[in-house]
Every structure is written in structure tokens, then in C-alpha cells.
Amino acid sequence: xxxxxLVSFPRYGFNNIEFSQTRAEMADMYIRVAxxxxxxxxxxxxxxxxxxxxxxxxxxxxxxxxxxxRSPISQCMRxxxxxxxxxxxxxxxxxxxxxxxxxxxxxxxxxxxxxxxDASSAKIKRGDQKTSDLIVLGLPxxxxxxxxKEYFSTFGDVIMVQVKRDAKTGNSKGFGFVRFADWEAQGKxxxxxxxxxxxxxxxxxxxxxxxxxxxxxSRKVFVGRCTEDMTSxxxxxxxxxxxxxxxxxxxxxxxxxxxVTFADDQIAxxxxxxxxxxxxxxxxxxxxxxxxSGRGHMMDRxxxxxxxxAQAFGSSRSSSSSLGNFSNFNLNPAMxxxxxxxxxSSWGMMGMLAQQGQSATSGSGASGASSARxxxxxxxxxxxxxxxxxxxxxxxxxxxxxxxKGPLWQHCAAEIxxxxxxxxxxxxxxxxDTGPGKWLAAGCV
DNA sequence: GTTGAGCGTT
Numbered sequence: 339x340x341x342x343x344l345v346s347f348p349r350y351g352f353n354n355i356e357f358s359q360t361r362a363e364m365a366d367m368y369i370r371v372a373x374x375x376x377x378x379x380x381x382x383x384x385x386x387x388x389x390x391x392x393x394x395x396x397x398x399x400x401x402x403x404x405x406x407x408r409s410p411i412s413q414c415m416r417x418x419x420x421x422x423x424x425x426x427x428x429x430x431x432x433x434x435x436x437x438x439x440x441x442x443x444x445x446x447x448x449x450x451x452x453x454x455x456d457a458s459s460a461k462i463k464r465g466d467q468k469t470s471d472l473i474v475l476g477l478p479x480x481x482x483x484x485x486x487k488e489y490f491s492t493f494g495d496v497i498m499v500q501v502k503r504d505a506k507t508g509n510s511k512g513f514g515f516v517r518f519a520d521w522e523a524q525g526k527x528x529x530x531x532x533x534x535x536x537x538x539x540x541x542x543x544x545x546x547x548x549x550x551x552x553x554x555x556s557r558k559v560f561v562g563r564c565t566e567d568m569t570s571x572x573x574x575x576x577x578x579x580x581x582x583x584x585x586x587x588x589x590x591x592x593x594x595x596x597x598v599t600f601a602d603d604q605i606a607x608x609x610x611x612x613x614x615x616x617x618x619x620x621x622x623x624x625x626x627x628x629x630x631s632g633r634g635h636m637m638d639r640x641x642x643x644x645x646x647x648a649q650a651f652g653s654s655r656s657s658s659s660s661l662g663n664f665s666n667f668n669l670n671p672a673m674x675x676x677x678x679x680x681x682x683s684s685w686g687m688m689g690m691l692a693q694q695g696q697s698a699t700s701g702s703g704a705s706g707a708s709s710a711r712x713x714x715x716x717x718x719x720x721x722x723x724x725x726x727x728x729x730x731x732x733x734x735x736x737x738x739x740x741x742x743k744g745p746l747w748q749h750c751a752a753e754i755x756x757x758x759x760x761x762x763x764x765x766x767x768x769x770x771d772t773g774p775g776k777w778l779a780a781g782c783v
Numbered sequence: 784g785t786t787g788a789g790c791g792t793t
Contacts, residue, residue, distance in 0.1 A: 473790055502791065513789060544790050562785035587787055595785050627786050 369432040371395060371405065371439060379436045390425040390432075393575055395439065400529040401582030401601065404440035422617075423575030442581045442605070467521040472528065473544040474514045477501065478535040481510065489534050490516050494523025516541065529584050529601055540585065557584070557606045558599040558626040565619050566592045573598055576616050581605035597626050 368381035369390055380398055384390045396402045405418040405425055418437065419426040428435070474486065486499040498517035501510050518524045532539045561573065570586040577583050577598050585599035600606045609623045 471791080471793095475789060500791075500793090505792070511789080511791095513791090515791065542790090546790070558787095560786055564785090589787055593784065593786090595787090597787060622785070624785080629787060 367432070369437060370434065371399070371437045373399065373439055375408065375436065375438050384432065385424075388427055388431070390427075391575075392420060392423045392425055392578060393571060395425070396578060397530060399439045400526060401441050401578075402439045403442050403579045405437040406440055407435045407437045410435075423572070423578075442579065469518050469521055469524045470547045471498065471515045471517045471544060472524065472541045474516055474532075474534075474539050474541050475512075476537055476539040477510060477512050477514055478537045479510045479512060481514075481535045483514070485535060486514055486516060489532070490518070490527065493518065493527050495519035515544070529582060542585075556625070557601065557603040558597050559606050559609055560624045560626045561596040561598055562594070562622040562624065563619065564588070564594050564596050564621055565617070568596070568617060568619075570596070572617060576614075580609060 367384045367388070369384055370379035371382045372379040382390060382394055382398060390405075392402065392404070395405065404420050406415050407418065407428070408414070409416045409428075415438075416428070417440075418428065477486075481501060483499045483501050486501065487496050490496045490499070495518060496516060497519050499514065500516075501514040503510050516527075518527065527541050528543070532541060564573075568588070570588050573586045573588070573596055574583050577586075577600070580600070582601035583598060584601050585597070587597040587599075589595070598606075606625075610625050612623045613620045614623060615621075
């Protein structure tokens, strides 16, 4: 700390050499965070009570789900306590330790795999790294192009900004466009929200730049049974633990549901069918239906119970996903067998696949029909669905107990349709995360 | 109370 700092912040009085921090004094403190242990740390602001919000970390390190640090005593890496999106200081305060960002395992794995794939495949198609205009939604009326340029320049070279205005009055319409010179800047800007002149704004690929079949769709999940006290920040902080969250939408007025979009469609797929506890409330995750779709798929899906029956669409079309496209990922028989074995043995985590515990009355015909229907509905012009799809089945656990007592996996029955190899991958990744399934990941995924 | 706003006079 420089002398001038002491002058301008008199609370660190000269005679208080040790800077012992009371609560009040911890306000405006920064902690040091880095992507890797040896990299140059970035200072991240803490809250008034000395905690640090995970969302603050994620604003600088998109996708972050926690922090760790090397204990000066044990020399081991230690995790920072995380409760409801709030990071709590280690016993002796944050001090000058450098905290290292944790990323969700699957996300990191996927990134690494994609890197490997990129490196190994000679055809480096840099073509899809061209930037495009991004729409900026939610701008304050007063925001000018100058303001926009100033704000976005912190992410990279801005080569275009526009604020759309009413031709007659000249009033802002509350949205605009921005374009970056480089693709990395664009990627970062898309994956976080932006505080511009006092309002939170979202940056997205404009509709005109999206494929006709909206590849984003499969990265989005529907969150049912939300309560009114769940803010979008709550949801963002909660879902961050699974992977990078790029959007949260809560309809207003309150309607007891929300949408959460991930950067990675596999993470979205892997959550479908789950009941998760947020703020003490059980919410239900399922796939997000296309926005302006005709009605009627709900009935098809509901009875299959595990929610997988209808998540067929879009999953193999994520070619514009920044994290990759696994549509050419081939399932070999060994993997199929391994997956099936994993599912059949009672590892107790099948609940994650079929927590609904519906009594699984449908056979393959019914849910197959549902998938096929979804396919025709959403995958127009795409015929690789069937070639990359796979179905896994296992025998029904007969102990019904739909009351919710007993291990969740006992409720699983009938079959799970895995609509694409990418979904299977997501499943395997999650299986691998828990218990004896670990070998699966090492060997097969 | 389980399926969502707003998208470019280029």
C-alpha cells in the first residue's frame, strides 16, 4: 500500500500499523484472484461484511463456480466456503493470498476436450471466429453511443456501436448494437450481463444472426415451481455450480417459472428431469420449449416421467456453440455397453436421471414417438438425428413407492431416450462424477 | 399459477 493511499483512506491511520480490520473497515477491500496459481491475480471487490459474491468473481471469470487457495500452513489447496452464492473468507481473512478460480468439472473437461479436438484436427476453421453485431438489450433511455463505446471498450476493440432511436422523437428505443474486432471479446461479452448507466443489460446474437432453428434452444432449461422470492441473481448463482450461465429469464408478472441458459448445451441437457432445491424450494428442471411453438407437446412428455423423452430437439445442432459440436461423436458398442451397465447397476444416482418417479407406464413406442415428433418439429432440414441417437434401457425397479420414500433410483423404469451422442456424453460425464462411475469417464468419455 | 420482451429505415 502506498503512502498516498494511507492519506486518502484515513481509516488506515498511521499509528495503526497492523491494519487490524473491523467489519466496517473491510468495506472496499479487494481480494486477489487468478485463473491459475502462478498467473497475475486480479483484484476483486468484497462486500461490506467481508464476504465475496460468487457473482462478482464470475463477472471477471465467466463460468467460475468457486475459489480455492493454497494453505500457507498445510501447503495443500483448500476450498473457500461457499454458501448460497456467497464466498466466506478463510479463518485468517482473505489476506494477501491468491485465490484460484474453480470451474465446473464438466465444463472444464469439455473445454479441454475441445481444445484437443481443435488441436488434433488439421482443419482449423477460423471462419466461425468472425465477429458479428451484438444486440444490447435493456439500455437506459439516456445511454448514448459514446457511453456504449466507452463501456464496451473495456472488453476489447469496439468497431461499431449504435443506439436505436425513434426516427421522429430521437428517443432511444432502449436497445442498440455493438461489434468487436475480435472474437474473444465478443465471446466474453455474450456470457455476462452488463451494468450500463445503472441498468443491467444483456448482449446477444441478434435474431437476424441466429440460425433459423435456434441452436441456442437446447442450452436453455425451463425451471418450474419457482417462488416469487427467487431473483434472477439467485438463479444465476445457484445454476453457476453446474456450468457457465449465459442468461436467466424470469417472466413478469410472476408466473412461477423461469428460464436458465447455459453456455454448454450438454450441461443443460444433463439437468433436465431433475428436482433441485433452491432457497429451500424444490424446483423442477425440464427442457425449454421453443418460444412461439404450437401447443400440445406437454401431454406427450409428462407421462414419460423422466423428462428425457422430449429433449431430443436441437441437441445435435449446436454447431454454433462456442464450446463445440459433438454431432460427429460416435458411440461404439463398448461405450454403449458401459453406459448400460452403469445405468443398470444400482449406484443410487439414477435419481438424477429420473427423479420424477412417475410410474413409467409408457414403453419405448410412446416416448419414441415423442422424440420423433420433437424431431420433426425442431430439427427441420436436419437428418442426422437418427444417426447420432441412441436409446438406453433398463429393467423396471418394481418397488413403486411413488411417495418418494426409498432410493430414488428405485423409481426408474422403462427407458431413457438419449437423443444424441452429446446427451449421452453429458450423462456419462455426470455418472462419472459420482461414486463408482469414475472409471467410466476415464475409459470411455 | 410449469414455457419467455424488446431485434437493426444498414
